[in-house]
Amino acid sequence: MxxxxxxxxxxxxxxxxxxxxxxxxxxxxxxxxxxxxxxxxxxxxxxxxxxxxxxxxxxxxxxxxxxxxxxxxxxxxxxxxxxxxxxxxxRPSGRLRIYAQPWAVPTVIAPMWQHFLSCYPDVHLDLVVGSEPSIDIVASALDAGLAVRERVPVEMTAIRASAPMRAAVVASPDYLAKHAAPNTPDDLLSHQCVQYRNVGEIWRWRFEQNGSEKRVSVRGSMTVNDTDAAIRAALDGLGIVYTLDVLVEPFLSSGQLVRVLADWSPNMEGVFLYYNGRRQLSAALRAFINIIRPAAGRKDCSCVKRPV
CATH class of the missing domain: 1.10.10.10 (Winged helix-like DNA-binding domain superfamily/Winged helix DNA-binding domain)
Structure with a gap:
Protein backbone atom coordinates (compact mmCIF):
# COMPACT_ATOMS: atom_id res chain seq x y z
CA MET A 1 0.00 0.00 0.00
CA ARG A 91 1.78 16.32 28.07
CA PRO A 92 5.26 15.74 29.50
CA SER A 93 5.72 11.98 29.63
CA GLY A 94 8.06 9.19 28.61
CA ARG A 95 11.83 8.85 28.88
CA LEU A 96 14.03 11.96 28.96
CA ARG A 97 17.72 11.16 28.36
CA ILE A 98 20.22 13.77 29.58
CA TYR A 99 24.04 13.54 29.40
CA ALA A 100 26.22 15.06 32.11
CA GLN A 101 29.69 14.80 33.57
CA PRO A 102 29.83 13.59 37.19
CA TRP A 103 30.43 17.07 38.62
CA ALA A 104 27.33 18.46 36.88
CA VAL A 105 25.05 16.06 38.76
CA PRO A 106 25.40 17.63 42.24
CA THR A 107 25.78 21.17 40.92
CA VAL A 108 22.97 21.32 38.36
CA ILE A 109 20.67 18.32 38.25
CA ALA A 110 20.44 17.10 41.85
CA PRO A 111 19.14 20.46 43.17
CA MET A 112 16.17 20.30 40.81
CA TRP A 113 15.44 16.64 40.03
CA GLN A 114 13.04 16.05 42.95
CA HIS A 115 11.13 19.18 42.00
CA PHE A 116 11.07 18.26 38.31
CA LEU A 117 9.88 14.69 38.85
CA SER A 118 7.20 15.77 41.34
CA CYS A 119 5.90 18.28 38.81
CA TYR A 120 5.98 15.76 35.96
CA PRO A 121 5.44 12.25 37.40
CA ASP A 122 4.89 10.72 33.95
CA VAL A 123 8.47 11.57 32.91
CA HIS A 124 11.26 9.03 33.43
CA LEU A 125 14.58 10.87 33.83
CA ASP A 126 17.36 8.79 32.27
CA LEU A 127 20.62 10.40 33.37
CA VAL A 128 23.68 9.28 31.40
CA VAL A 129 26.88 10.19 33.28
CA GLY A 130 30.22 10.11 31.48
CA SER A 131 33.70 11.62 31.59
CA GLU A 132 33.62 13.38 28.21
CA PRO A 133 32.98 17.17 28.44
CA SER A 134 30.28 16.83 25.76
CA ILE A 135 29.10 14.18 23.34
CA ASP A 136 27.12 13.85 20.12
CA ILE A 137 23.65 13.63 21.62
CA VAL A 138 22.03 12.90 18.25
CA ALA A 139 24.24 9.89 17.54
CA SER A 140 23.83 8.73 21.14
CA ALA A 141 20.01 9.00 21.02
CA LEU A 142 19.97 11.56 23.83
CA ASP A 143 17.57 14.46 24.26
CA ALA A 144 20.07 16.95 25.68
CA GLY A 145 23.43 17.35 27.37
CA LEU A 146 25.10 19.55 29.96
CA ALA A 147 28.47 21.19 29.35
CA VAL A 148 30.47 24.31 30.05
CA ARG A 149 29.97 26.94 27.38
CA GLU A 150 33.22 26.34 25.50
CA ARG A 151 32.39 22.64 25.12
CA VAL A 152 28.89 23.04 23.67
CA PRO A 153 28.89 21.68 20.08
CA VAL A 154 28.58 24.60 17.65
CA GLU A 155 25.52 23.18 15.89
CA MET A 156 23.53 22.85 19.11
CA THR A 157 21.12 25.28 20.74
CA ALA A 158 22.21 26.12 24.30
CA ILE A 159 20.58 27.76 27.31
CA ARG A 160 22.07 28.60 30.68
CA ALA A 161 21.50 25.81 33.20
CA SER A 162 23.32 27.28 36.20
CA ALA A 163 24.48 30.54 37.65
CA PRO A 164 28.13 31.47 37.03
CA MET A 165 30.51 29.40 39.14
CA ARG A 166 33.81 30.33 40.72
CA ALA A 167 36.92 28.21 40.34
CA ALA A 168 38.65 26.96 43.47
CA VAL A 169 42.27 25.89 43.89
CA VAL A 170 42.53 23.81 47.04
CA ALA A 171 44.81 21.56 49.06
CA SER A 172 44.70 19.80 52.40
CA PRO A 173 46.19 21.36 55.56
CA ASP A 174 48.60 18.41 55.75
CA TYR A 175 49.92 19.12 52.25
CA LEU A 176 50.32 22.84 52.95
CA ALA A 177 52.12 22.07 56.22
CA LYS A 178 54.82 20.37 54.16
CA HIS A 179 54.82 22.76 51.18
CA ALA A 180 54.57 26.55 51.21
CA ALA A 181 51.29 27.77 49.71
CA PRO A 182 51.68 29.19 46.18
CA ASN A 183 51.38 32.95 45.82
CA THR A 184 51.16 33.07 42.02
CA PRO A 185 50.08 30.54 39.38
CA ASP A 186 53.74 30.07 38.36
CA ASP A 187 54.50 28.81 41.87
CA LEU A 188 52.41 25.74 41.04
CA LEU A 189 55.26 24.46 38.89
CA SER A 190 57.14 23.54 42.06
CA HIS A 191 54.14 21.76 43.58
CA GLN A 192 52.48 18.38 43.27
CA CYS A 193 49.23 19.05 41.37
CA VAL A 194 46.52 16.56 40.51
CA GLN A 195 46.22 16.85 36.75
CA TYR A 196 42.93 16.56 34.89
CA ARG A 197 42.62 14.75 31.58
CA ASN A 198 40.09 16.36 29.25
CA VAL A 199 39.25 14.68 25.91
CA GLY A 200 42.57 12.85 25.78
CA GLU A 201 44.72 15.84 26.74
CA ILE A 202 45.88 17.28 30.03
CA TRP A 203 43.89 20.39 30.88
CA ARG A 204 45.83 23.61 31.48
CA TRP A 205 44.69 25.43 34.61
CA ARG A 206 43.17 28.84 33.88
CA PHE A 207 43.70 31.88 36.11
CA GLU A 208 42.63 35.49 35.90
CA GLN A 209 43.59 38.70 37.67
CA ASN A 210 42.84 42.32 36.78
CA GLY A 211 41.40 41.26 33.43
CA SER A 212 44.51 39.31 32.46
CA GLU A 213 44.25 35.56 31.83
CA LYS A 214 47.01 33.06 32.47
CA ARG A 215 47.20 29.33 31.66
CA VAL A 216 49.53 26.96 33.49
CA SER A 217 50.50 23.40 32.57
CA VAL A 218 50.88 21.93 36.04
CA ARG A 219 52.82 18.80 36.94
CA GLY A 220 52.24 16.01 39.41
CA SER A 221 52.31 12.30 40.07
CA MET A 222 48.59 11.76 39.50
CA THR A 223 46.15 12.34 36.63
CA VAL A 224 42.37 11.84 36.77
CA ASN A 225 39.37 12.45 34.53
CA ASP A 226 36.85 12.77 37.34
CA THR A 227 36.39 15.68 39.74
CA ASP A 228 35.35 13.45 42.65
CA ALA A 229 38.61 11.54 42.31
CA ALA A 230 40.58 14.79 42.19
CA ILE A 231 38.90 16.12 45.34
CA ARG A 232 39.49 12.79 47.10
CA ALA A 233 43.16 13.04 46.19
CA ALA A 234 43.33 16.55 47.63
CA LEU A 235 41.68 15.38 50.86
CA ASP A 236 44.30 12.64 51.12
CA GLY A 237 47.10 15.19 50.82
CA LEU A 238 48.31 14.12 47.38
CA GLY A 239 48.55 17.64 46.00
CA ILE A 240 46.78 20.79 44.85
CA VAL A 241 43.53 20.50 42.91
CA TYR A 242 41.71 22.89 40.57
CA THR A 243 37.94 22.49 40.78
CA LEU A 244 34.70 24.40 41.32
CA ASP A 245 33.96 26.27 44.53
CA VAL A 246 30.51 24.69 44.83
CA LEU A 247 32.01 21.18 44.85
CA VAL A 248 34.43 21.79 47.71
CA GLU A 249 32.51 24.30 49.81
CA PRO A 250 31.64 21.71 52.52
CA PHE A 251 35.32 20.71 52.82
CA LEU A 252 36.41 24.35 52.99
CA SER A 253 33.85 25.03 55.72
CA SER A 254 34.99 22.01 57.74
CA GLY A 255 38.66 22.86 57.32
CA GLN A 256 39.45 19.63 55.48
CA LEU A 257 40.61 21.70 52.51
CA VAL A 258 42.17 25.14 52.25
CA ARG A 259 41.81 27.58 49.38
CA VAL A 260 44.95 28.93 47.69
CA LEU A 261 45.41 31.50 44.92
CA ALA A 262 41.98 32.96 45.74
CA ASP A 263 42.87 36.27 44.05
CA TRP A 264 43.63 34.40 40.84
CA SER A 265 40.58 32.11 40.78
CA PRO A 266 38.26 33.16 37.93
CA ASN A 267 34.52 33.11 37.66
CA MET A 268 33.25 30.53 35.16
CA GLU A 269 30.27 31.07 32.85
CA GLY A 270 28.55 28.11 34.42
CA VAL A 271 26.81 25.14 32.85
CA PHE A 272 24.67 25.13 29.70
CA LEU A 273 22.01 22.69 28.54
CA TYR A 274 22.40 21.96 24.84
CA TYR A 275 20.01 20.23 22.45
CA ASN A 276 19.16 19.98 18.77
CA GLY A 277 17.04 23.08 18.18
CA ARG A 278 16.26 22.01 14.62
CA ARG A 279 14.14 19.12 15.85
CA GLN A 280 10.70 19.13 17.43
CA LEU A 281 11.25 19.19 21.19
CA SER A 282 9.41 16.62 23.25
CA ALA A 283 7.04 17.88 25.93
CA ALA A 284 9.34 16.30 28.53
CA LEU A 285 12.37 18.27 27.30
CA ARG A 286 10.33 21.49 27.13
CA ALA A 287 9.27 20.91 30.73
CA PHE A 288 12.89 20.27 31.78
CA ILE A 289 14.00 23.48 30.07
CA ASN A 290 11.21 25.48 31.70
CA ILE A 291 12.33 24.34 35.15
CA ILE A 292 16.09 24.47 34.67
CA ARG A 293 16.01 27.94 33.08
CA PRO A 294 14.73 29.82 36.16
CA ALA A 295 16.73 27.47 38.41
CA ALA A 296 19.88 28.79 36.71
CA GLY A 297 19.25 32.14 38.33
CA ARG A 298 17.81 31.17 41.70
CA LYS A 299 17.57 28.17 44.01
CA ASP A 300 13.79 27.87 44.14
CA CYS A 301 11.32 27.70 41.28
CA SER A 302 7.74 26.61 40.86
CA CYS A 303 6.33 24.20 38.30
CA VAL A 304 6.44 26.15 35.05
CA LYS A 305 4.19 24.58 32.43
CA ARG A 306 4.14 27.25 29.76
CA PRO A 307 5.68 26.25 26.41
CA VAL A 308 9.28 27.09 25.61
Whole structure:
Protein backbone atom coordinates (compact mmCIF):
# COMPACT_ATOMS: atom_id res chain seq x y z
CA MET A 1 0.00 0.00 0.00
CA UNK A 2 1.33 3.42 -0.93
CA UNK A 3 0.56 6.91 0.32
CA UNK A 4 -1.93 7.44 -2.51
CA UNK A 5 -3.95 4.43 -1.36
CA UNK A 6 -4.17 5.82 2.17
CA UNK A 7 -5.22 9.25 0.95
CA UNK A 8 -7.88 7.79 -1.34
CA UNK A 9 -9.19 5.48 1.39
CA UNK A 10 -9.46 8.43 3.75
CA UNK A 11 -11.36 10.29 1.04
CA UNK A 12 -13.73 7.35 0.63
CA UNK A 13 -14.36 7.10 4.39
CA UNK A 14 -15.08 10.81 4.66
CA UNK A 15 -17.56 10.71 1.77
CA UNK A 16 -19.17 7.58 3.24
CA UNK A 17 -19.54 9.35 6.58
CA UNK A 18 -21.29 12.39 5.10
CA UNK A 19 -22.84 10.82 1.96
CA UNK A 20 -22.03 14.18 0.41
CA UNK A 21 -19.10 15.22 -1.76
CA UNK A 22 -19.56 18.85 -0.77
CA UNK A 23 -19.52 18.18 2.99
CA UNK A 24 -16.55 15.82 2.64
CA UNK A 25 -14.68 18.39 0.56
CA UNK A 26 -15.29 21.03 3.24
CA UNK A 27 -13.99 18.73 5.99
CA UNK A 28 -10.89 17.76 4.03
CA UNK A 29 -10.22 21.26 2.72
CA UNK A 30 -10.23 20.30 -0.96
CA UNK A 31 -12.59 20.71 -3.91
CA UNK A 32 -15.39 18.33 -4.84
CA UNK A 33 -13.72 17.69 -8.18
CA UNK A 34 -10.53 16.62 -6.38
CA UNK A 35 -12.58 14.12 -4.37
CA UNK A 36 -14.20 12.78 -7.53
CA UNK A 37 -10.77 12.26 -9.07
CA UNK A 38 -9.54 10.48 -5.94
CA UNK A 39 -12.55 8.14 -5.87
CA UNK A 40 -12.17 7.31 -9.57
CA UNK A 41 -8.52 6.42 -8.96
CA UNK A 42 -9.44 4.17 -6.04
CA UNK A 43 -12.24 2.44 -7.96
CA UNK A 44 -9.87 1.92 -10.89
CA UNK A 45 -7.23 0.29 -8.70
CA UNK A 46 -9.80 -1.92 -6.95
CA UNK A 47 -11.72 -2.75 -10.10
CA UNK A 48 -15.02 -2.13 -8.31
CA UNK A 49 -17.55 0.68 -8.10
CA UNK A 50 -17.83 2.03 -4.57
CA UNK A 51 -20.38 4.84 -4.83
CA UNK A 52 -23.67 5.57 -6.54
CA UNK A 53 -23.72 9.27 -7.31
CA UNK A 54 -26.52 11.39 -8.77
CA UNK A 55 -27.00 15.13 -8.88
CA UNK A 56 -28.99 14.90 -5.64
CA UNK A 57 -27.54 12.04 -3.61
CA UNK A 58 -24.61 9.78 -2.86
CA UNK A 59 -24.96 6.18 -1.67
CA UNK A 60 -22.69 3.19 -1.23
CA UNK A 61 -22.67 0.20 -3.53
CA UNK A 62 -22.47 -3.31 -2.07
CA UNK A 63 -18.72 -3.20 -2.64
CA UNK A 64 -18.57 0.19 -0.97
CA UNK A 65 -20.47 -1.10 2.07
CA UNK A 66 -18.17 -4.10 2.41
CA UNK A 67 -15.08 -1.90 2.14
CA UNK A 68 -16.50 0.50 4.73
CA UNK A 69 -17.17 -2.33 7.19
CA UNK A 70 -13.60 -3.56 6.87
CA UNK A 71 -11.96 -0.15 7.00
CA UNK A 72 -13.87 1.56 9.79
CA UNK A 73 -12.39 -0.36 12.79
CA UNK A 74 -8.83 0.06 11.54
CA UNK A 75 -9.24 3.75 10.78
CA UNK A 76 -10.80 4.28 14.21
CA UNK A 77 -7.71 2.73 15.78
CA UNK A 78 -5.42 4.85 13.64
CA UNK A 79 -7.32 8.03 14.53
CA UNK A 80 -7.18 7.11 18.20
CA UNK A 81 -3.44 6.48 18.03
CA UNK A 82 -2.86 9.83 16.32
CA UNK A 83 -4.93 11.68 18.91
CA UNK A 84 -3.04 9.90 21.68
CA UNK A 85 0.26 10.98 20.17
CA UNK A 86 -0.97 14.56 19.91
CA UNK A 87 -1.88 14.42 23.58
CA UNK A 88 1.54 13.06 24.52
CA UNK A 89 3.18 15.83 22.52
CA UNK A 90 1.58 18.38 24.85
CA ARG A 91 1.78 16.32 28.07
CA PRO A 92 5.26 15.74 29.50
CA SER A 93 5.72 11.98 29.63
CA GLY A 94 8.06 9.19 28.61
CA ARG A 95 11.83 8.85 28.88
CA LEU A 96 14.03 11.96 28.96
CA ARG A 97 17.72 11.16 28.36
CA ILE A 98 20.22 13.77 29.58
CA TYR A 99 24.04 13.54 29.40
CA ALA A 100 26.22 15.06 32.11
CA GLN A 101 29.69 14.80 33.57
CA PRO A 102 29.83 13.59 37.19
CA TRP A 103 30.43 17.07 38.62
CA ALA A 104 27.33 18.46 36.88
CA VAL A 105 25.05 16.06 38.76
CA PRO A 106 25.40 17.63 42.24
CA THR A 107 25.78 21.17 40.92
CA VAL A 108 22.97 21.32 38.36
CA ILE A 109 20.67 18.32 38.25
CA ALA A 110 20.44 17.10 41.85
CA PRO A 111 19.14 20.46 43.17
CA MET A 112 16.17 20.30 40.81
CA TRP A 113 15.44 16.64 40.03
CA GLN A 114 13.04 16.05 42.95
CA HIS A 115 11.13 19.18 42.00
CA PHE A 116 11.07 18.26 38.31
CA LEU A 117 9.88 14.69 38.85
CA SER A 118 7.20 15.77 41.34
CA CYS A 119 5.90 18.28 38.81
CA TYR A 120 5.98 15.76 35.96
CA PRO A 121 5.44 12.25 37.40
CA ASP A 122 4.89 10.72 33.95
CA VAL A 123 8.47 11.57 32.91
CA HIS A 124 11.26 9.03 33.43
CA LEU A 125 14.58 10.87 33.83
CA ASP A 126 17.36 8.79 32.27
CA LEU A 127 20.62 10.40 33.37
CA VAL A 128 23.68 9.28 31.40
CA VAL A 129 26.88 10.19 33.28
CA GLY A 130 30.22 10.11 31.48
CA SER A 131 33.70 11.62 31.59
CA GLU A 132 33.62 13.38 28.21
CA PRO A 133 32.98 17.17 28.44
CA SER A 134 30.28 16.83 25.76
CA ILE A 135 29.10 14.18 23.34
CA ASP A 136 27.12 13.85 20.12
CA ILE A 137 23.65 13.63 21.62
CA VAL A 138 22.03 12.90 18.25
CA ALA A 139 24.24 9.89 17.54
CA SER A 140 23.83 8.73 21.14
CA ALA A 141 20.01 9.00 21.02
CA LEU A 142 19.97 11.56 23.83
CA ASP A 143 17.57 14.46 24.26
CA ALA A 144 20.07 16.95 25.68
CA GLY A 145 23.43 17.35 27.37
CA LEU A 146 25.10 19.55 29.96
CA ALA A 147 28.47 21.19 29.35
CA VAL A 148 30.47 24.31 30.05
CA ARG A 149 29.97 26.94 27.38
CA GLU A 150 33.22 26.34 25.50
CA ARG A 151 32.39 22.64 25.12
CA VAL A 152 28.89 23.04 23.67
CA PRO A 153 28.89 21.68 20.08
CA VAL A 154 28.58 24.60 17.65
CA GLU A 155 25.52 23.18 15.89
CA MET A 156 23.53 22.85 19.11
CA THR A 157 21.12 25.28 20.74
CA ALA A 158 22.21 26.12 24.30
CA ILE A 159 20.58 27.76 27.31
CA ARG A 160 22.07 28.60 30.68
CA ALA A 161 21.50 25.81 33.20
CA SER A 162 23.32 27.28 36.20
CA ALA A 163 24.48 30.54 37.65
CA PRO A 164 28.13 31.47 37.03
CA MET A 165 30.51 29.40 39.14
CA ARG A 166 33.81 30.33 40.72
CA ALA A 167 36.92 28.21 40.34
CA ALA A 168 38.65 26.96 43.47
CA VAL A 169 42.27 25.89 43.89
CA VAL A 170 42.53 23.81 47.04
CA ALA A 171 44.81 21.56 49.06
CA SER A 172 44.70 19.80 52.40
CA PRO A 173 46.19 21.36 55.56
CA ASP A 174 48.60 18.41 55.75
CA TYR A 175 49.92 19.12 52.25
CA LEU A 176 50.32 22.84 52.95
CA ALA A 177 52.12 22.07 56.22
CA LYS A 178 54.82 20.37 54.16
CA HIS A 179 54.82 22.76 51.18
CA ALA A 180 54.57 26.55 51.21
CA ALA A 181 51.29 27.77 49.71
CA PRO A 182 51.68 29.19 46.18
CA ASN A 183 51.38 32.95 45.82
CA THR A 184 51.16 33.07 42.02
CA PRO A 185 50.08 30.54 39.38
CA ASP A 186 53.74 30.07 38.36
CA ASP A 187 54.50 28.81 41.87
CA LEU A 188 52.41 25.74 41.04
CA LEU A 189 55.26 24.46 38.89
CA SER A 190 57.14 23.54 42.06
CA HIS A 191 54.14 21.76 43.58
CA GLN A 192 52.48 18.38 43.27
CA CYS A 193 49.23 19.05 41.37
CA VAL A 194 46.52 16.56 40.51
CA GLN A 195 46.22 16.85 36.75
CA TYR A 196 42.93 16.56 34.89
CA ARG A 197 42.62 14.75 31.58
CA ASN A 198 40.09 16.36 29.25
CA VAL A 199 39.25 14.68 25.91
CA GLY A 200 42.57 12.85 25.78
CA GLU A 201 44.72 15.84 26.74
CA ILE A 202 45.88 17.28 30.03
CA TRP A 203 43.89 20.39 30.88
CA ARG A 204 45.83 23.61 31.48
CA TRP A 205 44.69 25.43 34.61
CA ARG A 206 43.17 28.84 33.88
CA PHE A 207 43.70 31.88 36.11
CA GLU A 208 42.63 35.49 35.90
CA GLN A 209 43.59 38.70 37.67
CA ASN A 210 42.84 42.32 36.78
CA GLY A 211 41.40 41.26 33.43
CA SER A 212 44.51 39.31 32.46
CA GLU A 213 44.25 35.56 31.83
CA LYS A 214 47.01 33.06 32.47
CA ARG A 215 47.20 29.33 31.66
CA VAL A 216 49.53 26.96 33.49
CA SER A 217 50.50 23.40 32.57
CA VAL A 218 50.88 21.93 36.04
CA ARG A 219 52.82 18.80 36.94
CA GLY A 220 52.24 16.01 39.41
CA SER A 221 52.31 12.30 40.07
CA MET A 222 48.59 11.76 39.50
CA THR A 223 46.15 12.34 36.63
CA VAL A 224 42.37 11.84 36.77
CA ASN A 225 39.37 12.45 34.53
CA ASP A 226 36.85 12.77 37.34
CA THR A 227 36.39 15.68 39.74
CA ASP A 228 35.35 13.45 42.65
CA ALA A 229 38.61 11.54 42.31
CA ALA A 230 40.58 14.79 42.19
CA ILE A 231 38.90 16.12 45.34
CA ARG A 232 39.49 12.79 47.10
CA ALA A 233 43.16 13.04 46.19
CA ALA A 234 43.33 16.55 47.63
CA LEU A 235 41.68 15.38 50.86
CA ASP A 236 44.30 12.64 51.12
CA GLY A 237 47.10 15.19 50.82
CA LEU A 238 48.31 14.12 47.38
CA GLY A 239 48.55 17.64 46.00
CA ILE A 240 46.78 20.79 44.85
CA VAL A 241 43.53 20.50 42.91
CA TYR A 242 41.71 22.89 40.57
CA THR A 243 37.94 22.49 40.78
CA LEU A 244 34.70 24.40 41.32
CA ASP A 245 33.96 26.27 44.53
CA VAL A 246 30.51 24.69 44.83
CA LEU A 247 32.01 21.18 44.85
CA VAL A 248 34.43 21.79 47.71
CA GLU A 249 32.51 24.30 49.81
CA PRO A 250 31.64 21.71 52.52
CA PHE A 251 35.32 20.71 52.82
CA LEU A 252 36.41 24.35 52.99
CA SER A 253 33.85 25.03 55.72
CA SER A 254 34.99 22.01 57.74
CA GLY A 255 38.66 22.86 57.32
CA GLN A 256 39.45 19.63 55.48
CA LEU A 257 40.61 21.70 52.51
CA VAL A 258 42.17 25.14 52.25
CA ARG A 259 41.81 27.58 49.38
CA VAL A 260 44.95 28.93 47.69
CA LEU A 261 45.41 31.50 44.92
CA ALA A 262 41.98 32.96 45.74
CA ASP A 263 42.87 36.27 44.05
CA TRP A 264 43.63 34.40 40.84
CA SER A 265 40.58 32.11 40.78
CA PRO A 266 38.26 33.16 37.93
CA ASN A 267 34.52 33.11 37.66
CA MET A 268 33.25 30.53 35.16
CA GLU A 269 30.27 31.07 32.85
CA GLY A 270 28.55 28.11 34.42
CA VAL A 271 26.81 25.14 32.85
CA PHE A 272 24.67 25.13 29.70
CA LEU A 273 22.01 22.69 28.54
CA TYR A 274 22.40 21.96 24.84
CA TYR A 275 20.01 20.23 22.45
CA ASN A 276 19.16 19.98 18.77
CA GLY A 277 17.04 23.08 18.18
CA ARG A 278 16.26 22.01 14.62
CA ARG A 279 14.14 19.12 15.85
CA GLN A 280 10.70 19.13 17.43
CA LEU A 281 11.25 19.19 21.19
CA SER A 282 9.41 16.62 23.25
CA ALA A 283 7.04 17.88 25.93
CA ALA A 284 9.34 16.30 28.53
CA LEU A 285 12.37 18.27 27.30
CA ARG A 286 10.33 21.49 27.13
CA ALA A 287 9.27 20.91 30.73
CA PHE A 288 12.89 20.27 31.78
CA ILE A 289 14.00 23.48 30.07
CA ASN A 290 11.21 25.48 31.70
CA ILE A 291 12.33 24.34 35.15
CA ILE A 292 16.09 24.47 34.67
CA ARG A 293 16.01 27.94 33.08
CA PRO A 294 14.73 29.82 36.16
CA ALA A 295 16.73 27.47 38.41
CA ALA A 296 19.88 28.79 36.71
CA GLY A 297 19.25 32.14 38.33
CA ARG A 298 17.81 31.17 41.70
CA LYS A 299 17.57 28.17 44.01
CA ASP A 300 13.79 27.87 44.14
CA CYS A 301 11.32 27.70 41.28
CA SER A 302 7.74 26.61 40.86
CA CYS A 303 6.33 24.20 38.30
CA VAL A 304 6.44 26.15 35.05
CA LYS A 305 4.19 24.58 32.43
CA ARG A 306 4.14 27.25 29.76
CA PRO A 307 5.68 26.25 26.41
CA VAL A 308 9.28 27.09 25.61
Missing amino acids: NRGDLNDLNTFLTIAEHLSFRAAATQLGVTSSALSHSIRQLEGRLGARLLHRTTRSVSLTDSGNRLLERLRPGMTQISGALEELKGERN
